[in-house]
Amino acid sequence: MKKLPITELDSFLKSLNMPVYLPSDDPSGQAKFTRWAEGVQLTQQLNTVRSAKDLFFPQMENLVDFKVQDQKIEIIEHRNVSENFVIFGVRACDAAAFEILDRVFLSDPVDGYYKERRDHALIVTMACSAPEETCFCTAFGIDAADPKGDVTAWKTEDSFFFRANTGKGEKLIAGLADGDESAVQAQQAQTREILSKLPNGKLDLTGFDGAHMMEKFNDSRWKELSEACLGCGTCTFVCPTCQCYDVREFNTGDTIQRFRCWDSCMYSDFTKMSAGQPRPTQLERFRQRFMHKLVYFPDNNDGVYGCVGCGRCLQKCPIHMNIVKVAKTIGGEGNG
Amino acid sequence: MQEVKQKAIELLQSGKVQRVLGWKTGEFFYDLTPAVFETVEEIKKDFVFSPFCGANLSKYLIAESRKEGKIAAFLKPCDSYSFVQLLKEHRIVRENVHVVGVQCNGMCDIEAIKAQGVKGVTAVRQEGETLVCETLYGEKSVPYAAALSERCKTCKSKKIVLFDELLGENGEDDPDCGRFDLVSKLEAMTAEERFAFWQQELSRCIRCNACRNVCPACSCEKCVFDNDTLGTANKAAANSFEEQNFHIIRAFHVAGRCTDCGECSRVCPQHIPLHLLNRKFIKDTNELYGEYQAGADLETRPPLVDFTQDDCEPSVVYTRGGNGK
Ligand code: SF4
Ligand code: SF4
Numbered sequence: 191m192k193k194l195p196i197t198e199l200d201s202f203l204k205s206l207n208m209p210v211y212l213p214s215d216d217p218s219g220q221a222k223f224t225r226w227a228e229g230v231q232l233t234q235q236l237n238t239v240r241s242a243k244d245l246f247f248p249q250m251e252n253l254v255d256f257k258v259q260d261q262k263i264e265i266i267e268h269r270n271v272s273e274n275f276v277i278f279g280v281r282a283c284d285a286a287a288f289e290i291l292d293r294v295f296l297s298d299p300v301d302g303y304y305k306e307r308r309d310h311a312l313i314v315t316m317a318c319s320a321p322e323e324t325c326f327c328t329a330f331g332i333d334a335a336d337p338k339g340d341v342t343a344w345k346t347e348d349s350f351f352f353r354a355n356t357g358k359g360e361k362l363i364a365g366l367a368d369g370d371e372s373a374v375q376a377q378q379a380q381t382r383e384i385l386s387k388l389p390n391g392k393l394d395l396t397g398f399d400g401a402h403m404m405e406k407f408n409d410s411r412w413k414e415l416s417e418a419c420l421g422c423g424t425c426t427f428v429c430p431t432c433q434c435y436d437v438r439e440f441n442t443g444d445t446i447q448r449f450r451c452w453d454s455c456m457y458s459d460f461t462k463m464s465a466g467q468p469r470p471t472q473l474e475r476f477r478q479r480f481m482h483k484l485v486y487f488p489d490n491n492d493g494v495y496g497c498v499g500c501g502r503c504l505q506k507c508p509i510h511m512n513i514v515k516v517a518k519t520i521g522g523e524g525n526g
Numbered sequence: 527m528q529e530v531k532q533k534a535i536e537l538l539q540s541g542k543v544q545r546v547l548g549w550k551t552g553e554f555f556y557d558l559t560p561a562v563f564e565t566v567e568e569i570k571k572d573f574v575f576s577p578f579c580g581a582n583l584s585k586y587l588i589a590e591s592r593k594e595g596k597i598a599a600f601l602k603p604c605d606s607y608s609f610v611q612l613l614k615e616h617r618i619v620r621e622n623v624h625v626v627g628v629q630c631n632g633m634c635d636i637e638a639i640k641a642q643g644v645k646g647v648t649a650v651r652q653e654g655e656t657l658v659c660e661t662l663y664g665e666k667s668v669p670y671a672a673a674l675s676e677r678c679k680t681c682k683s684k685k686i687v688l689f690d691e692l693l694g695e696n697g698e699d700d701p702d703c704g705r706f707d708l709v710s711k712l713e714a715m716t717a718e719e720r721f722a723f724w725q726q727e728l729s730r731c732i733r734c735n736a737c738r739n740v741c742p743a744c745s746c747e748k749c750v751f752d753n754d755t756l757g758t759a760n761k762a763a764a765n766s767f768e769e770q771n772f773h774i775i776r777a778f779h780v781a782g783r784c785t786d787c788g789e790c791s792r793v794c795p796q797h798i799p800l801h802l803l804n805r806k807f808i809k810d811t812n813e814l815y816g817e818y819q820a821g822a823d824l825e826t827r828p829p830l831v832d833f834t835q836d837d838c839e840p841s842v843v844y845t846r847g848g849n850g851k
């Protein structure tokens with residue numbers, strides 16, 4: 191275990207000599223992953239509004255340009271080999287979400303854009319010490335007091351403690367002084383005490399699996415659950431595991447820009463085909479989001495759910511409908 | 527509060543209505559969801575009216591009033607303006623709705639409570655001017671006024687402008703609510719400062735469309751920003767121009783129809799003060815065409831679709847923009 195006084199964070203980050211992104215408060219007071227420079231402060235808040243997935247899978251990216259001149263078409267590729275970078279202060283839930291995204295983007299056919307960034311990133315996670323009532327990471331077996339990543343960090347009153355989990359991580363913190371683990375253990379005990387009291391921490395997900403797919407799909411209660419949904423897509427855009435995107439083209443006059451951007455299954459034109467919209471009403475779109483996370487994804491991925499319990503959709507849905515309410519309404523007996 | 531629930535049961539039991547539009551309990555005390563109730567049992571089990579019923583129910587009536595049978599809707603003062611505005615735009619089938627006006631002391635917002643530094647809130651109770659919060663970390667108190675939702679801090683009117691029956695007393699307009707104070711501040715800035723302000727606010731937009739989808743004035747069957755066939759659909763702001771474009775177009779489109787219900791700012795996950803944009807339009811309309819409040823009544827002609835001899839000249843935009851000097 192390594193130790194660093196909080197006051198020396200800036201000089202440590204500077205010494206890394208590569209771009210560092212960390213959650214910092216913007217002028218409106220909300221935390222967001224920001225490129226660190228001297229003076230950029232680590233947030234005191236639990237988590238960012240937008241998740242850390244932005245750094246691997248940005249909301250919008252230009253893929254390629256086609257420049258047309260007379261009879262010639264020039265193809266301009268935007269992909270550039272990334273330099274190594276550090277994401278500092280990722281919470282356990284967001285770090286677990288990377289593994290979910292990996293299953294999608296790194297399985298065949300591999301998404302080169304995503305992989306490039308993933309390969310060049312060093313992840314320093316930050317253990318939670320003050321979970322919100324909306325957190326339910328524990329339901330997915332995630333330990334917020336001991337997150338994964340190349341390096342795990344704990345922040346106490348006056349110090350950071352670091353533990354390397356990979357070779358890459360080892361190198362990153364090699365220069366720091368050794369520290370005593372007892373402060374970390376004390377914090378972990380406290381955090382776990384709170385984690386055990388999370389109102390949705392023991393969400394029962396039995397029955398959400400491939401074997402019950404049709405039963406869940408045909409449940410009559412999707413109607414009441416989806417009734418008030420605005421189809422806005424907020425839940426998908428703040429979600430660390432939502433992975434759908436659209437590829438579009440924009441004509442600037444002499445150039446066609448092909449870009450991709452996040453898409454949302456909550457939208458009326460999602461996966462629209464020439465034959466029409468396969469999910470014509472909001473009920474079907476709404477059902478898709480939750481069936482994907484709770485049934486299809488685990489069915490295709492060794493039982494791993496497509497949710498990490500970060501609680502963002504609980505906080506941000508304008509009408510307060512969310513995955514917990516869905517799971518409790520059509521799910522396990524154990525939810526009381 | 528029990529009175530509201532009792533009324534819902536009574537309306538359904540008497541057969542006066544077949545459905546009731548209200549708010550349903552959630553997992554926490556604050557996460558209520560708009561819901562349609564069809565049985566007394568459902569109401570008894572899940573219907574709530576509490577200081578966390580911020581969601582405006584009027585827009586749901588566009589679809590609900592076209593269904594068979596009659597629906598009762600509980601509308602707060604600000605919701606009633608939206609309702610009237612939608613009636614004026616012929617979006618709601620009036621005879622299918624039984625409006626119950628409910629008076630309101632201001633709705634609370636969980637994010638406002640958390641902004642006071644309270645974490646892990648699991649329950650609240652009001653003790654005079656204080657809101658006592660039970661949290662995962664023990665009890666914490668915040669002033670009730672600080673827990674109010676942003677729009678309720680500058681509530682324009684406690685008047686329920688249209689109802690079939692009323693619970694409680696009807697209230698009045700509050701011309702001194704100060705809702706234009708921040709707009710005046712923005713107006714006093716230089717163009718550059720103002721641009722920088724909006725740039726900084728709008729750059730946070732994730733284009734989730736919550737503001738548009740919740741807005742009672744945004745009731746087009748197909749929004750231009752979703753229109754694939756027209757080539758105007760846009761799911762992400764490609765650059766800062768596109769970002770501003772979306773918001774400016776939306777603000778213009780609801781100008782003269784926006785009742786200042788505040789839903790857009792309430793739902794924005796990025797806390798963008800969209801209401802300031804709309805209030806600027808309202809303030810300008812008031813100054814250029816005379817006082818006008820969208821949704822206040824069914825008769826007044828909206829200034830932007832009306833013509834009078836002493837309307838201001840279109841060039842006013844040019845001069846007010848500072849370019850004519
Ligand atoms: S579904 Fe909700 S709680 Fe689950 S990971 Fe996504 S945003 Fe977080
Ligand atoms: S969900 Fe868990 S890991 Fe994520 S912020 Fe909350 S406590 Fe931390």
Ligand code: SF4
Pocket residue numbers: 418419420421422423424425426456506507508509510511512
């Ligand atoms: S569930 Fe909520 S956040 Fe998601 S699309 Fe529906 S209204 Fe929007």
Ligand code: SF4
Pocket residue numbers: 730731732733734735736737738793794795796797798800
């Ligand atoms: S609700 Fe906020 S973030 Fe979403 S589109 Fe509107 S302004 Fe942008």
Ligand code: SF4
Pocket residue numbers: 737740741742743744780783784785786787788789790791801804
């Ligand atoms: S623009 Fe905002 S304040 Fe105006 S009617 Fe729409 S949601 Fe309400």
